[in-house]
Amino acid sequence: MTALLEVQDMSVTLKLAEGEMTAVQDVSFTVDRGETLGIVGESGSGKSVSSMAIMGLLPRGTRTDATTLRLGDVDLLSASEDEMARMRGNKIAMIFQEPMTSLNPVYTIGRQMTELMQLHKGVSGAQARARAVDLLEKVGITAAESRLSQYPHQLSGGLRQRVMIAMMLMNDPELIIADEPTTALDVTIQAQILNLLKDLQKELNIALIIISHDMGVVARVSDKIAVMYAGQVIETGPVSDVLHAPVHPYTQGLLESIPVPGQIEPGGALGSIPGLVPSLKTRFKGCRFANRCQRVHDNCQQGPVALQEAGSGQAYRCVLTPAQLRDGTPSLSARDAGDGSYGKGINMDASPVLQAIDAGCTFQVKQGMFSAAKPLRAVDNISLDLRKGEVVAVVGESGCGKSTLARMLLGLQEPTAGKIILGGQDIAGLSDMERSRKLQSIFQDPYSSLNPRRTIGEIIRRPLHLHGVGNVAEQRAKVDTIMERVGLPRSFYYNYPNQLSGGQRQRVAIARALILNPEIVVCDEPTSALDVSVQAQILNLLLELRAEMGLTYLLITHDMAVVEHIATRVVVMYLGRVVEVADTHTLFSNPRHPYTKALLKSVLTPEPGAGVPSVDLGTAYPNPINPPSGCTFHPRCEFASDICKAKAPVLESLSTTHQSACHMLEEEMA
Amino acid sequence: MQTTANAVAAMADDIIDLTPKERMIRKAKSHLGFQFGAFIVISFALIAIFAPLFAPHDPYVQDLAKRLVPPVWAEGGSWEHILGTDHLGRDYLSRLIYGARVSMGVGFGAATLGCIIGVTIGLVAGYLGGRVDQAASFLLTCQLALPSLLLAMALVFFVGSSVTTLIVVLGVLHWQYYMVVTRTLTRQIRSLEYVSAARSIGSNDRQVLFYEILPNLFNQIIVVFSLEMAVVIIHEASLSFLGVGVQPPTASWGLMIAEAKTMMYFKPYLVVIPGAALFLLVLAVNLLGDGIRDITAPESRN
Numbered sequence: 020m021t022a023l024l025e026v027q028d029m030s031v032t033l034k035l036a037e038g039e040m041t042a043v044q045d046v047s048f049t050v051d052r053g054e055t056l057g058i059v060g061e062s063g064s065g066k067s068v069s070s071m072a073i074m075g076l077l078p079r080g081t082r083t084d085a086t087t088l089r090l091g092d093v094d095l096l097s098a099s100e101d102e103m104a105r106m107r108g109n110k111i112a113m114i115f116q117e118p119m120t121s122l123n124p125v126y127t128i129g130r131q132m133t134e135l136m137q138l139h140k141g142v143s144g145a146q147a148r149a150r151a152v153d154l155l156e157k158v159g160i161t162a163a164e165s166r167l168s169q170y171p172h173q174l175s176g177g178l179r180q181r182v183m184i185a186m187m188l189m190n191d192p193e194l195i196i197a198d199e200p201t202t203a204l205d206v207t208i209q210a211q212i213l214n215l216l217k218d219l220q221k222e223l224n225i226a227l228i229i230i231s232h233d234m235g236v237v238a239r240v241s242d243k244i245a246v247m248y249a250g251q252v253i254e255t256g257p258v259s260d261v262l263h264a265p266v267h268p269y270t271q272g273l274l275e276s277i278p279v280p281g282q283i284e285p286g287g288a289l290g291s292i293p294g295l296v297p298s299l300k301t302r303f304k305g306c307r308f309a310n311r312c313q314r315v316h317d318n319c320q321q322g323p324v325a326l327q328e329a330g331s332g333q334a335y336r337c338v339l340t341p342a343q344l345r346d347g348t349p350s351l352s353a354r355d356a357g358d359g360s361y362g363k364g365i366n367m368d369a370s371p372v373l374q375a376i377d378a379g380c381t382f383q384v385k386q387g388m389f390s391a392a393k394p395l396r397a398v399d400n401i402s403l404d405l406r407k408g409e410v411v412a413v414v415g416e417s418g419c420g421k422s423t424l425a426r427m428l429l430g431l432q433e434p435t436a437g438k439i440i441l442g443g444q445d446i447a448g449l450s451d452m453e454r455s456r457k458l459q460s461i462f463q464d465p466y467s468s469l470n471p472r473r474t475i476g477e478i479i480r481r482p483l484h485l486h487g488v489g490n491v492a493e494q495r496a497k498v499d500t501i502m503e504r505v506g507l508p509r510s511f512y513y514n515y516p517n518q519l520s521g522g523q524r525q526r527v528a529i530a531r532a533l534i535l536n537p538e539i540v541v542c543d544e545p546t547s548a549l550d551v552s553v554q555a556q557i558l559n560l561l562l563e564l565r566a567e568m569g570l571t572y573l574l575i576t577h578d579m580a581v582v583e584h585i586a587t588r589v590v591v592m593y594l595g596r597v598v599e600v601a602d603t604h605t606l607f608s609n610p611r612h613p614y615t616k617a618l619l620k621s622v623l624t625p626e627p628g629a630g631v632p633s634v635d636l637g638t639a640y641p642n643p644i645n646p647p648s649g650c651t652f653h654p655r656c657e658f659a660s661d662i663c664k665a666k667a668p669v670l671e672s673l674s675t676t677h678q679s680a681c682h683m684l685e686e687e688m689a
Numbered sequence: 690m691q692t693t694a695n696a697v698a699a700m701a702d703d704i705i706d707l708t709p710k711e712r713m714i715r716k717a718k719s720h721l722g723f724q725f726g727a728f729i730v731i732s733f734a735l736i737a738i739f740a741p742l743f744a745p746h747d748p749y750v751q752d753l754a755k756r757l758v759p760p761v762w763a764e765g766g767s768w769e770h771i772l773g774t775d776h777l778g779r780d781y782l783s784r785l786i787y788g789a790r791v792s793m794g795v796g797f798g799a800a801t802l803g804c805i806i807g808v809t810i811g812l813v814a815g816y817l818g819g820r821v822d823q824a825a826s827f828l829l830t831c832q833l834a835l836p837s838l839l840l841a842m843a844l845v846f847f848v849g850s851s852v853t854t855l856i857v858v859l860g861v862l863h864w865q866y867y868m869v870v871t872r873t874l875t876r877q878i879r880s881l882e883y884v885s886a887a888r889s890i891g892s893n894d895r896q897v898l899f900y901e902i903l904p905n906l907f908n909q910i911i912v913v914f915s916l917e918m919a920v921v922i923i924h925e926a927s928l929s930f931l932g933v934g935v936q937p938p939t940a941s942w943g944l945m946i947a948e949a950k951t952m953m954y955f956k957p958y959l960v961v962i963p964g965a966a967l968f969l970l971v972l973a974v975n976l977l978g979d980g981i982r983d984i985t986a987p988e989s990r991n
Contacts, residue, residue, distance in 0.1 A: 429889050455891035468882035472904040474709055481900075482890040513708050531890065 022049035023226045024073070024194055027087035031065075031072050034080040040299050042068045044250050047326075048243075050194065050226040055217075057241030057258065058230045061296050061550035062521075065250040066230045070196045074113055075103040090194060108139040112187035114180075116199035121183060122171040128182055129167030136189045147189075154185040158215055177208035184215065194226045201236060205416040206577060206621040213240055213631045232551065234277055235623030238262055239631050243332075246270050249297050249307040252326070256333030259627035266335040266344050269308045276555040277625060278580040291555030295520050306337065314339065372442060372571055373405040373428060373458070373539050379436035380423050384644060395644050397423040399595040400436070405539065405573055410565070412574040412586035412603075414618065418643055420595040425543050425575045430454045442538075452486060459532035463544035465524035469516040475502075476512035479530045486535060497534060505530045505560060522553035526560070533564060543575045558585055579622045583607055588676075591615050594643060594651040597670060601677040611679040613656050650682065658683055716984045723980025729973030737789040745771070746780035748787045749938045753778050760958055772962055775945070776952065781959070784940040785966055791941035792967070795855050795925045796974075800918040802860025807867025808910060812898055814868070815875025825872070829865060837862045838927060845933045855934060859921050866913050871906055878902050908982045915978035919971040942967050 031043040043065040050056045060066045072083045075095065088095045090110060098106065107113075115121040123131060132154075133147035142150075148167065155163035158181040171179055180200065187195060197216060201209040217240055220227045231237050237244060238258060245255040246269070254267040265271045272292040294311040297303075306312070309319040318338045326334045329341045337344060379400050383392035397420045405411055413421045426432035428439055430446045439446040442457060462468035469478055476498060483494040499509060505526045516524055525545065532540055545561065546554040562585060565572060574586060582589055582603070589606045591599040591614065599612040610616045620632050641647055647654050653663040660682070668680045717723055736743050756778040759766045766773060772781040814825035844858045878884060879902070887901045926943020928934030930950075935941045937948075942963040949959030 426885075431885060431888055451888070451891045451893060455889060458889070460886065460889045462882040462886055464882055468886050470883045470887075470901050470905070472907075481887075485891050485896070513712075528886070531886070535890070 022051040022054075023091060024050045024228075025087050025089045026069075026073065027085060029069065029072060029083065029085035029088055031068050031077065032082045032084075034082075035300075042250055042299055043072065046245075046247075046252050048245055048252070048255065050228060050243075052193065052226050053221065053224045054243065055220065055227040055229060055241045057237030057244045058228065058247060059232065059234055059237045059244060060247035061232060061552060063249075063296055063299065064247040065299075066247050067198055069247075070113070070198055070228065070230055074107060074111055074196065075100075076107075076113075105139070108135055109190045110192055111194045111196065112190075112192040114183055114187055114195065114197040114200050117203050119171075119176065119179065119203070122179060124171050127168050127170055128174075132167070132182075132186045132189055135186070139190050150189060151185070154188050155182070157188075157219070158182075158185045159211075160185070176204055177212065180204060180208075180212050181215065184212075184219070188219065188223070191223070192225065194228070195220070196228045196230070198230045199232070200229065202231070202233070206579075207416060207617055209236075209623075210621050210631050210633060214633060216240070217631070233623070234262075234274065234551065234625040238625035238627050239623055246273070249303070250299055251307060251336060253308065253337075254333075254335040255326075256329070257331065260331055260333045262625055262627045264333075264345070266329050266333065266341045267308075267337050268312050268314055268344065270335075271344075273552060274625060276552050278555075278558075278584040291559060292552040293556075295522065295553075296550065314344070370407060371404040371440075372407050373573070374440040375401055375403040375424070375428060375434075375437065376440060377402055377437035378424075378427055378434045378439060380420075380427055380432060381435045393644055396420075396595050396646070397643065398427065398434075401592075401595075401597055402437075403590060403597075405571055407538075407571055408569065409588060410572040410574060410586045411588045411590060412576060412582040413590045413592060414576055414579065414582055415592035416577060418594075419592040420643075421575050421592050422543060424592070425460075425541050425573065428573060429458060429460050429541050455482070455537075456486065456535055457538045458541070459535065459537040459539070460541040460543065461525070461528050461532050461545050464548050465521050465528055466516075466548070468528050469524055471516055474513050474515055475507070475519070475527055478516070478527060479534060482531060482535050488535075498530075501530045501534050504564075505533075506556075520553075521549050522556060525549060525557050529557075529560065529564070533568065533570075536568065537570070539571045539573065541573045541575070544577070545574070546581060547576070547578065554581075561585065579619060580624075591618065594641065594646050596651065596667075597680065598652065599677075599679040600670070601679075605674075605677050609677075611673060611677070611684055612681050613658055613683075614652050615679075650680075713984050717980075720980050720983060722976040723984060726973045726975070726977030726980055729969060730977055733789055733793060733970055733973070736786055737793050740786045740790055744780075744783035744786045746783045748779060748783040748940050751777040751779055757952075757956055759956070760962070763958070773958060775948065775959060779938075781945075781962060784945060785942070785963060788940040788942045788945055788963065789966070791852055791935050791939065792922050792925065792943065793970070794852055795859065795941075796918045796922040796970070798856035799859035799863060799921040799925075800914055802856065803863035803917060803921075804867050804910065804914055806861065807864030808871045808903075808906070810864065811868040811871025812875055812902065812906075815872040816879055816894070816898060816902070818876070818879075822872070825868070829868060832862075832865055838924070841924070841928060842931060842933050845928065850933055850936060852935065855925055855928065859924055863917055863921055863924075866917060867910065870909050870913055874906050874909060875902055878905055908986060911978040911982050915971075915975045918974050922967060922971070 026049070027047045029043060029046045030041060033040045033042050046065070046069055048056060058066045058069065068077070071077050073088070073095065075098070077083065083096065085096060090106065093102070093106065095103070095106070122128075129148065129151060132151040133144060136142060136147045136150065137144065151167060152163045155166055160166055160178065160181055174182065200216065201212050204212060213236065216227065219225070229237060229240055241258045243256065244258045244261050245252045246261070246267070247253065248269050254261055254265065254270045261270065262274065265274055269292070276291045292311055297307060297310070305320040305322055306324045309315045312319070324336050324338055326336050328334055335341070377400050378398060379396065380398040382395045382397055384395045385392045399420075401424060403411070413424060415421050423432060427434050430439070430449070433447065441449060441454065446454060473481075479498045479502065480494050483489065483497060488494065489497070498512070502509060502511065507523065507526050507530065511519065511523070516527070519527065542561070546557050549557060558581065561572070564570060574582070576582060586603050588602050589600070590597055591612065593614050599606065599610070599615045606615065607619065610619055623631065641651065641654065649665050650656070650659070650663040650668050653659040656663065662682050666682070668682045668685060670678045670680045671684055672678050673684065752774070755770070755774050756776055758770050758774040760773040760781070761768055761771050763773075770780050770782070772785065775781055775784065810825050810828070814822040841858050841862055845854055848854050848858070884897055884901055887897050892900065922943065925934055925941065926946055929941055929944040930947030935944055937944065945963040946960055949956070953960050
């Protein structure tokens with residue numbers, strides 16, 4: 020019996036102004052009904068291009084070659100544009116990353132769902148509507164009938180992704196390609212969507228391809244896995260074999276560079292793969308990973324490397340044998356692996372350097388042109404101390420107010436209640452200059468945090484210029500020193516940000532933040548826009564610099580694995596309030612608030628076949644403009660009782676380092 | 690060691706170690722559009738400034754005996770009047786050369802004035818938002834609702850017509866597109882992280898506006914400038930045609946087209962020649978604008 024989808028030696032060539040670029044080379048895989056293939060890789064590895072090639076959605080001027088590219092008994096390579104259009108509606112369905120933009124905002128859900136089916140299957144409107152209602156119920160949407168007349172903007176991100184999935188099922192596809200289906204969703208919603216996809220796939224016997232940069236997602240839902248690097252599949256096989264016994268040095272390094280809760284001692288260095296993902300415009304002679312590989316030797320550049328069998332369906336692309344590759348040589352560079360001593364010897368004293376005292380921030384939001392403005396409490400009465408040398412992490416899902424809190428602490432957003440104290444003085448009374456000498460920030464998106472019109476040198480030198488530190492030659496010398504410290508070559512001085520990769524840009528942002536020798540650095544999601552192997556490099560750099568310069572960090576993030584790795588204390592936020600505060604070890608070993616427990620449960624470590632833990636948080640994240648009464652978490656809490664609906668809990672001390680706000684704990688203590 | 694050597698070699702391929710100025714010069718040398726645009730604009734400007742040196746005749750002297758002499762390439766043309774003469778027997782080439790003074794002066798002057806007004810209002814409105822933005826948008830709506838040609842006529846009529854008046858009046862009436870473009874982009878850029886980053890390193894509003902935001906609007910402003918310049922030159926022609934612009938016998942390309950309108954079907958060269966000059970100037974300004982954009986933009990366009 021042959022597989023449903025068969026891809027053999029597929030290459031995709033894009034035409035660029037300066038010549039051709041092979042985005043995907045010699046990719047082969049098969050997927051059968053009821054089977055899940057996970058494709059994992061960093062940005063630019065060619066994983067999305069491969070799926071677009073199967074769908075026939077690549078732009079004109081792109082050439083797809085393959086020895087076999089077949090779905091069922093249809094040859095996708097020779098199919099005409101009309102045939103492909105019919106295939107796309109009926110047999111292959113694709114779920115995109117961004118549920119906000121993949122639904123058309125001007126049509127109702129019902130119209131978008133039924134249109135496709137009426138077009139392809141020629142059924143009546145009523146039949147199509149009945150099926151739409153049926154499927155919406157199947158994907159777990161309540162009051163499905165009434166949803167059909169709603170517009171996409173009326174639904175939350177998680178619901179939209181469910182609608183997207185239901186829509187794709189309308190015509191009974193045989194193959195579903197999900198391209199980063201949960202990347203844009205909150206962690207607590209991610210588990211629900213993954214479980215839903217998995218259940219539906221089993222029930223309807225569909226072939227599923229999941230494409231993701233997240234090893235955790237791929238490991239837990241796939242049967243087979245293909246690891247892509249620079250346009251090639253460099254390792255493939257059954258998911259448990261590949262993840263438990265990776266052969267290729269890249270796979271080994273990738274797995275080691277993921278922070279796994281409970282495995283690394285806090286403050287220790289993460290393993291990281293040195294260097295950068297190569298540009299696909301590079302002319303490769305041999306192995307594409309060679310310049311980052313710790314086992315590189317002369318044979319690597321002797322010509323293209325073919326996939327080698329490693330037994331039980333596992334294959335890899337390397338010149339060495341599996342035995343040689345599994346000899347225990349570390350796959351990470353010595354410098355980047357560190358000695359795990361970053362956290363030690365840092366003097367943490369008890370004096371707070373930055374404090375929020377009953378700070379709150381309320382925005383007035385107008386929903387329509389004529390409706391009265393409503394208050395939106397982005398941050399509600401938060402008190403927080405940041406002591407010298409600490410790394411405090413503020414975690415929570417999008418919309419919990421963590422970014423507003425960060426902006427308030429940075430002095431960029433004036434609190435509407437309470438105050439922020441920096442080094443004993445109210446931050447509102449400090450000038451921009453005084454404030455910025457002590458307090459600096461690193462932003463989330465290295466693509467928008469650097470002015471595209473300024474060179475790297477100008478960007479890093481700017482704070483010195485603004486503060487009038489030294490003359491131009493001295494400033495230039497300082498810039499050179501710090502560029503070297505953060506690992507940027509001097510030659511970047513005259514480059515523009517667009518010539519740098521994401522990780523390099525983030526290094527520039529770090530250099531800019533540190534050049535004034537601040538005491539405190541606020542890091543707003545410093546690694547969430549970066550690739551896994553680069554994320555580890557940046558986290559290590561932050562830890563090293565903290566030890567060297569005696570910095571205090573406030574880390575804003577949603578990634579629990581990163582938190583456990585670098586934070587000393589954790590603050591969990593929900594809808595503008597703090598629900599739990601504890602030192603990192605306590606929080607991870609003994610979480611008390613139901614929301615913290617759910618957050619911890621939703622961390623997906625790369626454990627093959629472990630399945631996705633069901634995080635039962637019921638409804639979606641509430642709209643902050645209409646927060647629920649009492650404890651704002653009660654509609655999603657399985658332990659909620661009457662008191663939770665009536666009265667908001669306050670933060671109770673469970674120990675000197677652990678506080679939580681929950682009525683259940685109050686009862687326990689009483 | 691080999692890995693580092695490889696990495697360094699790979700980097701050296703990607704990164705050219707040139708200062709921004711050197712890179713700009715290098716790009717300018719290989720940008721044909723920029724070179725052509727700059728050549729035409731600069732030559733036109735030189736011709737306009739040194740008009741008396743270039744003009745073969747006095748542009749105001751009428752010679753009714755030699756009216757409507759065709760250009761040299763047509764039947765009956767002569768080298769004495771290379772581009773022929775107009776309906777009053779004035780040398781057309783000389784008028785074209787002197788006309789460049791008015792057309793280019795008004796075009797650049799009014800477009801620059803409008804640019805300064807529009808960009809200022811747009812920057813302030815977009816950056817501050819709120820009531821300032823509402824007020825600016827109201828002003829824009831009012832301006833768009835008024836028939837600008839009529840308003841220009843009225844203003845010129847009251848103040849009295851001269852080239853300076855034309856520049857001021859047309860400039861004051863042509864700021865809307867700059868404002869709309871600047872305001873929208875400023876609003877977008879204001880929410881980007883590099884503006885937050887600039888504030889967190891201690892920049893004040895003025896530094897954010899001029900160092901972070903304004904340079905990023907340059908591309909779009911140049912495009913609007915080259916379009917507006919063409920519009921302003923045409924508007925000057927309309928005003929002159931209606932009798933409130935440049936007063937005869939002063940020459941301007943717009944006025945030349947206007948005067949020749951009645952003879953368009955019998956002596957087409959009277960319209961075609963100043964029209965071609967206008968076309969060439971507007972084209973050159975557009976090419977120059979695009980060229981400057983390509984050369985100064987950090988991203989390499991292909």
